[in-house]
Amino acid sequence: MSQPPQAAPSVSTGIKGLDHILGGGFTPNRLYLLEGEPGSGKTTMGLQFLLAGVQAGETVLYVTLSETRDELLETAASHGWSLDGIHIHELLPMGDQLDPESQYTMFHPSEVELGETTGRMLQEVERLQPTRVVFDSLAEIRLMAGTMLRFRRQVLALKQYFAGRHTTVLLLDDANGVEQGAPVHTIVHGAVMLSQMRPDYGGDRRRLRIGKLRGRPFIGGYHDYEIRTGGVELFPRLVASHIQRAGKVEQITSNLAELDALLGGGLDRGTSVLLMGAAGVGKSSLATHFVMAAAERGERSALFLFDESVRTLMTRSHGMGFPLQQQVDEGRVSVESVDPGEISPGEFIQRIRNEVENHGARLVMIDSLSGYFNAMSGEKFVLIQLHELLAYLAKMGVVTLLINAQKGLIGRMSSDIDVSYLADTVILLRYFEAEGQVRQALSVLKKRTGAHERTIRELTLTAKGVRVGEPLRDFAGVLTGVPHPVGAGRPGNRRTGQERP
Incomplete structure (x- = not known):
């Protein structure tokens, strides 16, 4: 598992994943800022921070x-939490402030309310x-402060007050006031910023960034x-x-001699394999064959489907x-x-x-890259994220199968996504016509980790699994979709891997 350099001591934030980002948590007895738009989860994160303190036997406020x-209790109930052990101190305006006669006439509210509010909190x-x-x-x-100078001095006074009191303080702030409250960033020990993305389709996507963290x-x-039941x-x-770490250098076989021969002996651990071809040509079926071979070795595989349902995959595999x-x-x-x-x-990453580190998956299949990229269409730098993912899986010794559908059926093929430069091995699948039938062929275009066959072999999908034939040496133009025989060969002979009807 990736670990940044650790710094000690630390105070757990109580938020799953945040301690990892912070190198263990917050430095204790410091002032921190958590800012974000309304609905970004500031209150939820604040409660999680305090609940972690309650679990540690601390006094929290x-x-x-x-x-x-009541609103805080309602928020906690929506997550299944009890706020027992958290002291809640309300500094809300008193009801009598709605009375016109109680309004301040000689003094600005900042001269009265701010001092009273601060005094009640410190008590x-x-x-x-x-x-x-x-x-x-x-x-x-x-x-309440009214001016930027008064506001900054108030926050600075809070920092000085809590210094030496062995108290870790989390200040929540609205991101809409950041421009007016930017000087706060220079006062606090660390700043955590929350933002929201609103794609044209699908749910909102929330992101967190550490804007500042001193000494860690x-x-x-x-x-x-994500904000889910149970917290952030x-x-x-x-x-x-x-x-x-580096994965073990080892070659794994597909349990199919012809396919292993095409791959130069099999696939190497810690490598990525791109299967390219038209819709229905057999990419997913060939990938499932590798999954079944891994299962026969007693290894776990994780399949992530973007383009089809689990039921469809099971039905096709059973067939x-x-x-x-x-x-x-x-x-x-x-x-x-x-x-x-x-x-x-x-x-998604x-x-x-979780599959690799917690469940020991040794093979990961993503079906397909087209679906993955469409799902992340509102995101920038998806290719860089994919590159980072493949580098991680390589270090973990995991074989990664990437499926990419191409446009067209026979003849000239194209793809909106070019990730062939990322993959260690590229397997190309094609339809071709022969003897009045549409057949399938496959070839290995690239293998970084060793030699491989340069031949084209016929691929057949049967009720008993995948079959790979002998090299199609008697044909020219197979990858164009309409091959023609050369020499003494003709479509349907024994070298196509199929018997003539």
Whole structure:
């Protein structure tokens, strides 16, 4: 598992994945800023931070100027939490402030309300002596302060007050006020920024970025996260260079002599294989054959489907004699149909990492890259993310099967996605016409890790699985789709791998 350099000591944030990004957690007894748009999960993260303190036997305090106790309890209930052990101190405006006669006439509210609010909060802190405090939110303090100078001095006073009190403080703030509150970033020890993306289709995608963290190594960049029942779950950005291991150099076979011969003996562990071809030519079936071979070796495979349902895969596999459902039931294969409108790149990569690191998957199949790229169409740098994923899987010694559908059926083929330069091995599948039949052929165009056959062999999908014939040496133009015989050969002879009807 990728690990950034560790710094100690640390305070757990209570948020799954965030401690990993922070190199262990927050530095204790410091002031931190958590800012984001409404609905980005600030309150949920604040409660998770305090609940982690409760579990550690600490005294914790939630100071709220914007939400009532009942609203916080409702938020907690939606996640199945109990807030027992969290002291909630409300600093909301009193009801009598709606009375016109109680409004301030001689003094600006900042001269009265800010001092009263601060005093009430400090009294509660003095009484409880908490080790963790969440302050919700700075937006209210900014409004009461009136001026930027007064607001900055107030935050600086809070920092000085908590210094030496052995208290870790998390300040929540609205991202809409960042421009007016930018000076806060220079005061706090660290800043965590939340943002939301709104794609044209599908659900909102949320991202987190560490804007600042003094004295601790952390994983920079954007990290996807989701708000689910049970709290916020973060998916740390994958950094393959943090993996300090190399997979075993070993060749694995497909249990099909002709296919292994075409591949120069088989596939090498820690390599990626791209299967390219038209729709229905047999890419997924050939990949499933590799999965079944891995299951026969007692190895686990993880299949991620973007283009078809699990039921369709099972039906097709059963029709070819692959007992895939049995392998799933026995735990040697996992199959997941990915909803392209409801997943972020970070979450998808995390699912793959869970299979590899927690379940020992030795083969991963992504079917298909077209579906994957369409699912991530609103994202930038998807190719870079894929490159990082393949580098990670290579270090983990995992064989990766990537399926890419091409446009067209016979003749000139094209693809909107060119990832052939990323793959270690490229297998090309094609339709061709012979003797009034549409047949399939395959060839290996590239293999970085060793020699391979330069021949073209016929591929046949039968009720008993995949069959690969002898090299089609008596034909020319197979990859064009309409071959013609050369020499003494003619379509249908023994060298095509099929018997003449």
